[in-house]
Amino acid sequence: MRRTTLRDRNCSIAQCLEVTGDWWTLLIVRDVLLGIRRFDDLQDDLGISRNILARRLDHLVADGVLERRPYSEHPPRSEYVLTPKGRDLWPVLDAMRRWGDTWHAPDGPSVELVHEGCGERTTVVPTCAACGEAVTATDVRAVPGPGFDGSGPLARRDGGSP
Amino acid sequence: MRRTTLRDRNCSIAQCLEVTGDWWTLLIVRDVLLGIRRFDDLQDDLGISRNILARRLDHLVADGVLERRPYSEHPPRSEYVLTPKGRDLWPVLDAMRRWGDTWHAPDGPSVELVHEGCGERTTVVPTCAACGEAVTATDVRAVPGPGFDGSGPLARRDGGSP
Numbered sequence: 001m002r003r004t005t006l007r008d009r010n011c012s013i014a015q016c017l018e019v020t021g022d023w024w025t026l027l028i029v030r031d032v033l034l035g036i037r038r039f040d041d042l043q044d045d046l047g048i049s050r051n052i053l054a055r056r057l058d059h060l061v062a063d064g065v066l067e068r069r070p071y072s073e074h075p076p077r078s079e080y081v082l083t084p085k086g087r088d089l090w091p092v093l094d095a096m097r098r099w100g101d102t103w104h105a106p107d108g109p110s111v112e113l114v115h116e117g118c119g120e121r122t123t124v125v126p127t128c129a130a131c132g133e134a135v136t137a138t139d140v141r142a143v144p145g146p147g148f149d150g151s152g153p154l155a156r157r158d159g160g161s162p
Numbered sequence: 163m164r165r166t167t168l169r170d171r172n173c174s175i176a177q178c179l180e181v182t183g184d185w186w187t188l189l190i191v192r193d194v195l196l197g198i199r200r201f202d203d204l205q206d207d208l209g210i211s212r213n214i215l216a217r218r219l220d221h222l223v224a225d226g227v228l229e230r231r232p233y234s235e236h237p238p239r240s241e242y243v244l245t246p247k248g249r250d251l252w253p254v255l256d257a258m259r260r261w262g263d264t265w266h267a268p269d270g271p272s273v274e275l276v277h278e279g280c281g282e283r284t285t286v287v288p289t290c291a292a293c294g295e296a297v298t299a300t301d302v303r304a305v306p307g308p309g310f311d312g313s314g315p316l317a318r319r320d321g322g323s324p
Contacts, residue, residue: 121292
């Protein structure tokens with residue numbers, strides 16, 4: 001996997017891509033979220049070669065996104081479960097799903113969500129933590145945060161939304 | 163760029179990765195959202211080779227994510243602006259940023275958002291469109307939608323959240 005350049009160390013988007021920026025990686029996380037947890041089942045679902053899958057799983061375990069959990073001693077077999085850090089990738093996958101549903105699903109969404117809390121078929125709306133209103137790209141602007149070190153695109157831009 | 167396999171045609175996450183599933187592609191969209199719109203400025207910010215950048219920009223224009231807009235006739239020069247489809251990738255980038263801020267920003271977020279509507283420094287909270295409550299991976303479950311064709315991970319899983 002490509003390593004980030006120095007200037008990208010100050011960008012959380014680049015840091016997320018660093019861990020997940022591989023086509024297969026996010027599809028593995030999607031499958032584990034859906035409950036496909038065993039090597040053979042993942043291989044069967046993804047149609048990926050065994051050595052590429054093994055390498056991606058090793059990376060995800062090393063990066064703290066997945067954990068191996070033994071489910072059989074004879075023969076020794078493990079399944080993969082998401083760590084809190086891995087489960088926290090769900091909003092990324094959900095945002096991707098909504099984008100795909102909007103722009104690349106002529107027959108309608110193949111998957112919908114039911115919110116266990118209210119029991120309704122629903123979708124996710126990004127809202128402002130301060131006022132609770134729905135927000136889109138044009139409603140917000142990016143400003144330097146406490147970790148800003150003066151590098152990166154925020155320092156280079158000539159205006160625009162986030 | 164890798165093309166999706168047949169089984170992935172029924173998954174909107176895979177469709178989103180199909181267009182954006184390249185480390186550079188989402189960083190280009192990030193930069194254009196931030197207001198970096200010209201070839202040389204993008205090249206300078208991303209530290210990417212000119213021919214890789216040109217190829218990625220061509221892909222993004224062909225996929226309807228970016229549009230070329232001339233800003234000079236002599237010499238002929240264009241800048242890149244986001245289409246509505248491109249701007250709609252913001253929730254994906256925002257979700258990535260939040261994940262990176264949580265798990266890979268020891269000095270604190272380098273970027274924060276100001277919501278123009280309420281004027282507050284804020285962050286985005288994914289909420290349920292039906293009841294308005296905040297939602298995480300464990301609050302929702304995936305069910306077949308109108309475009310479900312019986313293939314893909316939803317058909318193969320043995321349980322779990324979305």
